[in-house]
Amino acid sequence: xxxxxxxxxxxxxxxxxxxxxxxxxxxxxxxxxxxxxxxxxxxxxxxxxxxxxxxxxxxxxxxxxxxxxxxxxxxxxxxxxxxxxxxxxxxxxxxxxxxxxxxxxxxxxxxxxxxxxxxxxxxxxxxxxxxxxxxxxxxxxxxxxxxxxxxxxxxxxxxxxxxxxxxxxxxxxxxxxxxxxxxxxxxxxxxxxxxxx
Amino acid sequence: xxxxxxxxxxxxxxxxxxxxxxxxxxxxxxxxxxxxxxxxxxxxxxxxxxxxxxxxxxxxxxxxxxxxxxxxxxxxxxxxxxxxxxxxxxxxxxxxxxxxxxxxxxxxxxxxxxxxxxxxxxxxxxxxxxxxxxxxxxxxxxxxxxxxxxxxxxxxxxxxxxxxxxxxxxxxxxxxxx
Numbered sequence: 001x002x003x004x005x006x007x008x009x010x011x012x013x014x015x016x017x018x019x020x021x022x023x024x025x026x027x028x029x030x031x032x033x034x035x036x037x038x039x040x041x042x043x044x045x046x047x048x049x050x051x052x053x054x055x056x057x058x059x060x061x062x063x064x065x066x067x068x069x070x071x072x073x074x075x076x077x078x079x080x081x082x083x084x085x086x087x088x089x090x091x092x093x094x095x096x097x098x099x100x101x102x103x104x105x106x107x108x109x110x111x112x113x114x115x116x117x118x119x120x121x122x123x124x125x126x127x128x129x130x131x132x133x134x135x136x137x138x139x140x141x142x143x144x145x146x147x148x149x150x151x152x153x154x155x156x157x158x159x160x161x162x163x164x165x166x167x168x169x170x171x172x173x174x175x176x177x178x179x180x181x182x183x184x185x186x187x188x189x190x191x192x193x194x195x196x197x
Numbered sequence: 198x199x200x201x202x203x204x205x206x207x208x209x210x211x212x213x214x215x216x217x218x219x220x221x222x223x224x225x226x227x228x229x230x231x232x233x234x235x236x237x238x239x240x241x242x243x244x245x246x247x248x249x250x251x252x253x254x255x256x257x258x259x260x261x262x263x264x265x266x267x268x269x270x271x272x273x274x275x276x277x278x279x280x281x282x283x284x285x286x287x288x289x290x291x292x293x294x295x296x297x298x299x300x301x302x303x304x305x306x307x308x309x310x311x312x313x314x315x316x317x318x319x320x321x322x323x324x325x326x327x328x329x330x331x332x333x334x335x336x337x338x339x340x341x342x343x344x345x346x347x348x349x350x351x352x353x354x355x356x357x358x359x360x361x362x363x364x365x366x367x368x369x370x371x372x373x374x375x
Binding site: 026028048050051052054055056057058059060061062063064066067068087088091094095181182185188189192194197 | 223225257258261268284
């Protein structure tokens with residue numbers, strides 16, 4: 001559990017490789033760096049970018065996953081956003097959606113606000129929390145080459161799953177997707193065949 | 198404390214029927230005695246999914262995700278839960294998600310527990326501050342009519358609506374155990 005010295009994964013490279021291997025997945029991003037990481041890998045109308053609603057990414061992805069059981073759903077977020085919604089791990093564990101995987105890019109810090117240490121630097125073991133909430137397929141990722149096995153599990157919809165990815169605490173250039181939530185919502189729904197109201 | 202003494206009233210069954218016929222598929226909730234009949238009926242219905250939450254704000258995000266995926270979902274909570282939701286309500290405005298919540302009221306009628314009063318008395322204003330339309334039901338007839346109106350306003354009109362089920366409608370909470 002020597003996470004600090006082993007956090008050497010480049011978050012952008014990890015996300016890009018993951019998404020390239022999950023071409024059918026519906027993706028929800030937690031606010032801040034995960035939103036930028038996903039957009040930096042290339043935009044898609046299958047992506048729903050959060051710019052706020054901190055703590056809500058897991059719950060939003062759960063509602064989506066229950067509505068779309070035939071599609072793999074991935075929530076990509078950070079440790080701070082996941083920590084604010086810890087209770088939603090228990091809600092997810094109670095529902096057991098096989099098609100939902102949470103990917104937490106854990107740099108141990110609140111990167112958007114000045115790199116203050118988060119609880120994952122101070123003792124909280126997120127993957128263990130997730131498993132204790134009933135998400136049995138929960139684990140830590142220390143090497144970018146583990147991304148292929150993660151993608152295979154996502155695409156097999158054999159979850160629910162939880163991946164705590166130990167990424168470097170880099171401050172990378174921002175890559176900003178649309179902040180117009182109505183546009184992103186309607187675009188996402190249209191990709192699934194739903195017309196706007 | 199867990200006094201669900203009142204047998205299912207007809208209006209509670211009718212609320213379930215309105216949600217069912219309104220094609221609501223996901224029902225998220227933090228439980229309340231006033232919602233218990235609807236929750237039980239949802240649990241028995243193979244076409245509907247009940248989702249118990251640890252805090253009400255999860256439900257705001259969850260029903261939004263359901264809509265993204267093409268399903269209608271509602272949030273059931275007690276008035277105290279409205280306060281827990283406030284920042285997450287920004288999601289509804291930012292993305293103009295349809296939203297329907299049914300809120301059982303505390304702190305406004307024959308309230309025994311003063312701790313319920315501050316949030317109960319601020320519930321309507323808190324919802325309206327965040328841009329949510331409030332409909333208040335004080336009789337069984339109003340409850341049925343307004344829940345039906347809320348389903349249409351949310352899922353046909355794209356509005357954000359809260360139907361408050363008044364404490365007088367639900368009835369006095371019984372505090373003595375036999």
